[in-house]
Amino acid sequence: MAIVVINEKCIGCKICVKVCPFEAIDMDGKLAVINEKCTSCKQCVAKCPKEAIEDTTADVVQEETDLSAYKHVWVYAEQRAGKLVNVALELVGEGRRLAREIGPDVKVYAILIGDKVDHLTSDLFAYGADGAYIIENDLLKNYTTDGYTKVLTDSIRKYKPEIVIFGATHIGRDLAPRVAARLNTGLTADCTRLDVKVSSYIDYANKNTTLDTSDLDPNSEEKGLKQTRPAFGGNLMATIVCPRTRPQMSTVRPGVMSKIDPIEGATGEIIKVDTPLVASDIHIEVLEVVKSTKEIVSLTDAEIICSGGRGLGGPSGFELIKEFADKVGGVVGSSRAAVDSGWIDHSHQVGQTGTTVKPKIYFACGISGAIQHLAGMQTSDIIVAINKDPDAPIFEVADFGIVGDLYEVVPQIIAAWDNADKIYADYVHAQA
Template sequence: MAIKVLKDLCRGCKMCIKACPFQAIDMDGKIAVINEKCTACGACISACPFKAIEKTVDEDVVDLSAYKHIWVYAEQRHGELMGVARELLGEGHRLSREISDDTQVCAVLVGNKIDHLAKECYEYGADKVYLLEDEKLENFTTDGYTKVIVDAINEYKPEIVIYGATHIGRDLAPRVAARLNTGLTADCTKLDVKVSSYIDYCNKNTTLDTSSLDANDPDTGLKQTRPAFGGNLMATIICPKTRPQMSTVRPGVMSKRERNPQATGELVKVDVKVADSDIRTKIINIVKEAKERVSLTDAEIICSGGRGLGAPEGFELIKKFADKVDGVVGSSRACVDNGWIDHSHQVGQTGTTVKPRIYFACGISGAIQHLAGMQSSDIIVAINKDPDAPIFSVADYGIVGDLYKVIPQIIEEWDNAEALFEASQK
């Protein structure tokens, strides 16, 4: 889109200059001129009393039919495939089968000496692996990874590209999208390509008017759903005019496919062209922080504490509880903001999205931002003094009571159960 001034109609009234919020209009004599600050917001169009300004559509139209298949950025670190990559391969496999039988899900591996990861990608759902290897890609740099991925996309033209919303994915995906002049939807919680299922989802989860959508429409554009307005509603976003369609998805949101050790696929070694001059940032040294690693996304059981703990010492009980049930310690944002526990433990929209088998919410009221990060857990057990706490609306099991009395009783019963089991084995 672009803004154009019709010189024959312009009278030099300067109303457009007053209306423009970006100072994107200058005067050349008595004729308005659009400068490089213009964002094509259209404020000047409605302000012009002489209809001398119009919005034009770029003549370059993307041939959407030239783009095929689904790419998943298979993020790896130090030769190890990240958990979110396995999740997205499963989601990509599902989407590919919904589009057509001949649509492939392709993993994109970037790094150096990482060809051994191709087999793992096949096992989690990839039909094909694009391998981008070079010594300069040994460690992640935004410039290097962006260049080689953009080159590969321009050559092979995927229809959809999905990234994990990790520190690397959130840095890389916007750069790639900007260079390709395409859209990007961040932090998606649901992806879909079928219009009919999209309508059903909207009818159940939002107040959007879907009456104008035809469930028989053959369009297979990607419907990208993400929380908006602090998680109070779900926005579904499409990218109808450019390709590829790109999304980032939070770790822990999508389900992994069951691993198939017998799976095989096609390996494509991409001719990578990256020079030293392409990478502006030089890595001098990598210093790993010496602290306990918290892997919330891979945890089967999470014991989370909230403001109801009353003090940071309350996490000593949560840690004891987590150790007893072989889980990890989580937290609400309130505890992190109060400095009671490190941010790496935070569960929620501004922390980590999790999907464990069991989630214990201890002293957590259930703010919508927290619910957005854990409500997909298989089983949710809530412990809270307040019987009207929002957390009970999503809990499978609710215990109304003082967590400092309830949790020790659970631990005691757990010990009794273990003792009975050990006795039965003798």
């Protein structure tokens, strides 16, 4: 449809077939043919040496909605039982950054939905919100898809924000798609980076990616939201735009955006939204909200994470990992392989389908480093990898790599940990 091969230019070199992540290009003799698996990711367009593949999407004139009617950035300020979830505070700071990129008069508003939640505004203002819309109703005490979708959709229709962002929590990922579908607008899931200005996107891409940005104009006035996310189990990064509909909506992975330093005594505009909601609007009944009695694993806030993988050989290996974590003041993490093997609970899982983490130190013990695991931890400040296999991909991202038996190495680290100052002093002394 939109990705087309220009038959006269195609030389049958098959480079596009090799670079296509989706097996969406077949060879018909010496001619590349795009098949129905094509997702228009444009990898082939970029890699074709003969410029024989074209993206014709831009050529089609679309019916435009009046984009200029939409203004300001909204952040869904998720609360549970009257407490804000962490990602809400991360996102008001991020929303503030985006609003300022769009223009000096563009504001970031937190959207609080619940029953008696107005006490939460002070934290939202401290972490960057210029204002807050509050929607309160006793029917909104517990989260329900129906109730929250209705009041949020009605508010968006009324106030017309340009951007709406949500934390990619189990609630955000339930609510956002429903709202986007009702508004017939686009939604991008699990973003790890957001940009408005083309120049910011170029800066980000040049510093962090292999993307060739030479075709992007840093002086461009175009200010659509550029939403970057891992896809394909973290094997591919895609930047998604929503050019024709508003609002532009994203969910953002918890723990990825940094909170701003809280502004003491910050205040903001408060708008109470009165939107109709009756019991018959809600088609489910929340019988009970059960808090896990298990130890709460706070991987996203941890400064040190000690993770174990398949190399532990069995569930008892996590006893050593726990001892290690206790010694270094860290939290126990795991790979998907260890969770799938039933050795440890899913709540410990780090990776694309688990939790995204960025601790100061990440110890990967017996973890080979599948892409989907790397996608969830490679922004850690320091990565230490301990693995028997010298060819394990985890070593490619590790700041410190130790090839060896983790059952020998980890106890040595535990034993030496409290003497680190002395070991370092002796080392410095010996160097001098």
